[in-house]
Amino acid sequence: RLREEAERAAADPNVGQPTEFEVGTAAALTYFAQAAVDVAVVEVGLGGRLDATNAVEPVVSVITPIGLDHTRVLGNTLAEIAAEKAGIIKPGVPVVCALQAPEARDVIAAKAKELGAPLYLAGRDFEGRLLSAGQEGTRFAVRWRDRWLEGLQVPLLGPHQAGNGAVAVAAVQLLSEAGFPVSEDALRRGLAAVRWPGRMELYPGKPALLFDGAHNAEGAQVLAEGIRALFPGQRPVFVLGMLDEKPIDAMLRILLPLGQAAVFTAARVGRGTPADPGDLARRAQGLVPSVGVERDPLAAVELARRWAGPDGLVCVSGSLYLVGELQGLLAGELRGARE
Template identity: 35%
Template sequence: METYKEAISWIHGRLRTGIKPGLTRMEWMMEQLNHPEQRLKAVHIGGTNGKGSTTTMLRSILNEAGYEVGTFTSPYIEQFNERISVNGRSISDEEITELAKKIRLLADEMEDMEFGGPSEFEIITAMAFYYFAFVHPVDIVLFEVGLGGRLDSTNIVHPILSIITTIGMDHIAFLGDTLADIAFEKAGIIKSGVPVITSVHQPEALDVIDRTAKERKAPVYLAGRDFSAEWIGSSEKGEKFHFQSAFSKRDHLETGLAGIHQVQNAALAVMAADFIRAFYSFLIEYEHVEIGLKKARWPGRFETISESPLIIADGAHNEEGIKALVQTLEQRFSNKHITILFAAMKDKPLDAMINQLKAAADQLYFVPFSFPRAAQKEDYSIFVTDTEAITDSYESIIRSFKANATQDHILLITGSLYFISEVKRSMFC
């Protein structure tokens, strides 16, 4: 393995191992790498929706305060490298190659062990831990959970703060088919004595989080009880709100991300920044929070990818995400003719997602695309009526929209973030 292309090919080749919950392989790799996970000042961020947005806003606030911030996120939208970033800038091809070479030595050795070789996600996670500990040390690292929490590869970290954004019915094949079951997996990131900030609101899920936190003597800061955000209106690019907690009172804040649901994510980020300032002596001033929030950008989250005609991409990949998206469409574009391109994974609740989109769209296209778990024509066929269709070429739909759309038209590209990634590469490469 000498080139970036070879490194990426090897990493993606590990997809064949599938999802492998459990921490045994990660713990073994960390031991061989001299425990990089123990050398980091980290925030661990889990939840069903809002992880990426919360991570981005907290990172932007910390950057504005002058701190160097590492982030580990998934999936990527434009380039694989963005999963491991410093101050929002992806690490280089050369760094990816060197990290992959190092981890491959361990992966090859693990193949003959009882627990087997690592998954793709475990490899990338190990690369991130090693990078932020030994290659490019930073002031603080924000680790986004990949799947669940309790058995997720990132859960070997012992953070200074945990964040659980929301809990919804997603990945039920792995996490369970009740909110309580899913909450149990998400609450698995709560560590002994480490505070947790959350905006979970369902009683059955919150009970699990509270019980887990109490068992581990971890203080809980709950949205609506210990801190609050009041939406006061939309701006051209984001949302305006007031924030209040025991740490601060901040009026007229504004997000750089659109959608009323982003106020909830922003409140988590502000509360986290206040906590880090109060207990870890980070010098975060009022203007750092204000400017950082407004500057925050996150690809694939109600992202305008064309101004004229208006084309927006949003990775609403589950039922809760679609609900928030439809709310944003109603709030901002109720007087527009809306065309939607939708592609999702077949293991998602397609009926619940599509029924919401039907109510918002004037024309809805279903898009089968090349990905192992992607829904195909036969999965969409039962949903086709007069205002829906299955398209073999989303490119032709986009070309036609660009040629014929007026100011009263909007094209929304939504569903799987993997689909969003493919469309953006197709449009701009």
């Protein structure tokens, strides 16, 4: 049936050929309906206002931190990008909004007011408080309305997970109020079991491997803060590959001063044009003591391991495509590191 609908849309000049993402979204929503799921968590692909997922009528909408990303499509300012993100807000449907830069927050607040959507802002209506952050995970507390939930824990790394956790808790509380009750015990167990592949994901070893798909300046800043907090005094060897549309120089300025060396490579899969590793190496001069180029991602990791030594740290970042490709190539080894 999906094929028939896609072919019908493609033949209609007023609709046009559906994209891969649009067909995938339709397939997912069809599957959810057939499986009669109680709740579906549907993440926007790009932006929000014109995204295929925006056909969904939500119970709760969630807007996470907004940065300068996909600027060729979404706009060149935080306000422009926020306007696209705010396109998911529906009349009367509550919105949970993470901490934002003022120009992004103001756009979201104006849209929520226009549509009569109750807005719950981080820092005003709810907040997260970091209790501890280590290589085993993050502990935090969340204030929702006039009550604090203490001692929450996620196995995800980085101080920023307290803010992410607070957004998740706020969304769950609103879901409960909308008729989908989630007990505090279930909330705690869900947080404790969460997994986020490729985001501050650490694999023990000699050296240890840290995978993080940061691909914009804001993501690079979060990664840098995580490295400082979790690996004090340690200078990683970076393996970096990026798309040429990304804010490359800003990311290099944020990450490379933390490292002892960087090896540049390029993912062999994914959309977009990868930045040339040799060009990245030239742009990195003066930001890090040693620079290498290995166009094969696996060879780049091996070189980084040699430079880091058995007690060091290798950090793979710059692109989710690169992180995904290398985790696939190293799958057997990474499983062994976790066992």
